[in-house]
Amino acid sequence: MPTMSRFQSAFCRSAPWRSFARRVVLPWALQGFRPRGDVLEIGAGSGAMAAELLAMYPDIRLTVTDVDDEMVEAASARLSQFGDGVTARYADANALPFPDGAFDAVLSWVMLHHTLEWETALAEAIRVLRPGGQLVGYDLLSTPPMRLLHRDASAHLRIIRLPELREALRDLPVDQALLTPSLSGVTVRFSLQKAAR
Numbered sequence: 598m599p600t601m602s603r604f605q606s607a608f609c610r611s612a613p614w615r616s617f618a619r620r621v622v623l624p625w626a627l628q629g630f631r632p633r634g635d636v637l638e639i640g641a642g643s644g645a646m647a648a649e650l651l652a653m654y655p656d657i658r659l660t661v662t663d664v665d666d667e668m669v670e671a672a673s674a675r676l677s678q679f680g681d682g683v684t685a686r687y688a689d690a691n692a693l694p695f696p697d698g699a700f701d702a703v704l705s706w707v708m709l710h711h712t713l714e715w716e717t718a719l720a721e722a723i724r725v726l727r728p729g730g731q732l733v734g735y736d737l738l739s740t741p742p743m744r745l746l747h748r749d750a751s752a753h754l755r756i757i758r759l760p761e762l763r764e765a766l767r768d769l770p771v772d773q774a775l776l777t778p779s780l781s782g783v784t785v786r787f788s789l790q791k792a793a794r
Contacts, residue, residue, distance in 0.1 A: 619649040626706060626735045628777070628788055632657050634701035639690045639722060640664070640708025644672030650704075651679045660700075662688035690718040698727045705734030707784075710756045716765040723769050729793040732771075735786040738778065759785060 623646060632654055641647050641661035651659060659682060663669050666687060673685040688694055690705075690712050703722040709715040715736075722732050737756050759778060762785065766774045773790040 618645045619652075622646070622706070623649050623653075626786060627733060628775075628786055630702075630731060630733050630788065632702045632704070632731075632733075634658065635699065636660070636702045636704065637693075637695070637700045637722075637725060638662065638704045638706070639688070639693070639718070640705060640711065641672050641685070642668050644675040644685065646704075646706050647672065647683065648675055648679075651676070651683060655679075655682065657682070659683045660695075661685045662690075662693075664689050691721060693721045693725050695725045697724055698730075699725050701727055701730050703730070703732045705732070705736070707736055708734075709736040713755045715755060715757060716761075716768075719765060720769060723771065723789065723791055726791040728791055730791045732787070732789040732791070735784050738783060738785050757785065762787070 632650070634657065636650075636657045636659045638647050638650070638659065638661045641663050642665075644661055647659060647661045651657070659676075659679075661672050661676065661683065662685075663672065664687065669685050669687050676683045676685060686694075690708065691714055703726055705718075705722065709718055712718045719732075726732060738759060759776070762776065766776075766789065769789070770792040771789045772792045773788070775786075775788040777786040779785070
C-alpha cells in the first residue's frame with residue numbers, strides 16, 4: 598500500500614483541513630452515527646479526524662492506524678493530549694493486526710482508494726468488528742473529474758466504482774448496508790452493520 602505524497606501529507610496536517618474536517622466532513626461522514634466503546638480508524642493520516650472525533654466523544658477508546666510511519670508519528674503527537682483513550686500504530690488495511698471481533702466500530706475516511714485491493718480492506722474491517730458492530734466511512738467515487746485529478750497516481754490508487762462496491766458488499770457478512778452517493782457524485786458514504794451471529 599503506498600504512502601502519501603508530500604502534498605497530501607502537508608494537506609492532512611494543515612489547519613484548514615482540520616477546520617474543514619471538524620465543521621463539515623465529520624458530521625457529514627458520521628451520518629448521525631454515535632461511536633461507542635472500542636473504535637478503530639483505518640488510515641488515520643495525521644489524526645485530524647480522530648482529534649475531532651475524540652473532542653466530540655471523549656468516552657470512546659480509539660485506535661488509529663496508518664501504513665505511513667510519518668503519519669503514525671504525526672497522529673501520535675496530535676492525539677497525545679487525549680491520554681490513554683487513544684493509541685496510534687502502524688497497520689496495513691489489507692492485513693489488520695487485530696483479532697476477530699475486537700472493535701465496536703470501524704471508521705474509514707477517504708482511505709480505501711489508496712488500497713489497490715480495497716475489497717480486502719473492507720473484509721478486514723468487517724472481520725475486526727464485533728457482531729452488530731458498525732463500519733462507517735466515505736471515499737471517492739470513480740468519476741471523470743476524480744480520474745483526471747488522480748491520473749498521475751493511478752498506478753497507486755484504485756478509485757471505487759459504485760457497482761463494484763455493491764458487488765463486494767454482497768460477499769461480506771453484513772445485515773445492513775447503506776450507500777449514499779454525494780450530490781456531486783464524487784464521493785460515497787457507507788454504513789455497514791456486521792451480522793449479529
